[in-house]
Amino acid sequence: QVQLKESGPGLVAPSQSLSITCTVSGFSLTSYDISWIRQPPGKGLEWLGVIWTGGGTNYNSAFMSRLSISKDNSKSQVFLKMNSLQTDDTAIYYCVRSSSYDAMDYWGQGTSVTVSS
Amino acid sequence: DIVMSQSPSSLAVSVGEKVTMSCKSSQSLLYSSNQKNYLAWYQQKPGQSPKLLIYWASTRESGVPDRFTGSGSGTDFTLTISSVKAEDLAVYYCQQYYSYPFTFGSGTKLEIK
Numbered sequence: 213q214v215q216l217k218e219s220g221p222g223l224v225a226p227s228q229s230l231s232i233t234c235t236v237s238g239f240s241l242t243s244y245d246i247s248w249i250r251q252p253p254g255k256g257l258e259w260l261g262v263i264w265t266g267g268g269t270n271y272n273s274a275f276m277s278r279l280s281i282s283k284d285n286s287k288s289q290v291f292l293k294m295n296s297l298q299t300d301d302t303a304i305y306y307c308v309r310s311s312s313y314d315a316m317d318y319w320g321q322g323t324s325v326t327v328s329s
Numbered sequence: 330d331i332v333m334s335q336s337p338s339s340l341a342v343s344v345g346e347k348v349t350m351s352c353k354s355s356q357s358l359l360y361s362s363n364q365k366n367y368l369a370w371y372q373q374k375p376g377q378s379p380k381l382l383i384y385w386a387s388t389r390e391s392g393v394p395d396r397f398t399g400s401g402s403g404t405d406f407t408l409t410i411s412s413v414k415a416e417d418l419a420v421y422y423c424q425q426y427y428s429y430p431f432t433f434g435s436g437t438k439l440e441i442k
Contacts, residue, residue: 247431257371257379257422259431272430306378314426315369315384322378 214238216246216307216320224297224327232323234290234307241265241285245310248281248292250303251322258303262310263290297327331355331425335434343442348410350437352423357403358386360427367427370399370408373436374419382421383408415441 220232234246248260261271263281271279278295290307304322311317332355342348358367366386371379381390383399386406396411410417420436 256435257424257433259433262429262431270429274430310426311381311384313384313388314367315381315390316371316379316424316426317381317390319378319380 214318218307218320218323220323230294230297232292236288246290247308249306252303299327302327331432333432333434335437339438341440341442342413345412348413350408352406352434354404358425358427359403366402368406369424371422372419
């Protein structure tokens with residue numbers, strides 16, 4: 213069955229970088245786009261960016277200067293890297309699959325990231 | 330960026346009641362070449378990841394109960410729950426996937442009286 217699972221550091225110090233890995237199963241990264249979405253505690257959903265089947269990317273301009281998304285198709289892994297984290301980057305980070313009809317049909321469980329010294 | 334606005338921000342209903350919530354976009358989500366509205370609805374229950382309910386504004390995702398109905402076109406959309414169940418306690422988000430960056434509404438929190 214389709215699964216996405218994020219793994220992250222949990223705690224990041226201010227000004228440091230964040231790296232999260234999304235490992236997928238049940239489908240190929242060469243067939244589906246993957247987005248990263250985050251949700252601050254008690255707040256709504258914010259789309260960060262997408263990596264397309266061919267490896268191209270599109271980023272939310274609010275994060276473009278410090279966000280990078282990449283993938284390794286052979287390992288079924290997608291990577292998020294965000295630099296210069298601040299306390300307002302504290303959130304649950306989700307990796308999400310886009311369906312063939314472009315809506316987001318499968319979500320990972322999310323990984324909680326706290327930015328604190 | 331396309332701005333998505335949802336109302337109300339919260340509502341409380343009794344089991345069995347009908348619920349309607351609104352989502353408006355700052356520009357049309359209707360793609361002229363295929364006449365599809367690039368609008369989705371998600372349900373997020375407490376402590377869970379969001380779940381896709383509706384895509385193309387009115388198509389129910391597989392397995393979604395038929396008490397959930399999406400409607401609307403262009404810039405105005407509605408999610409209706411025909412007869413609320415206790416398990417429908419959740420926050421409901423609309424999202425446009427017409428253009429990047431994808432954007433979400435701020436959500437409607439459904440509470441059960």
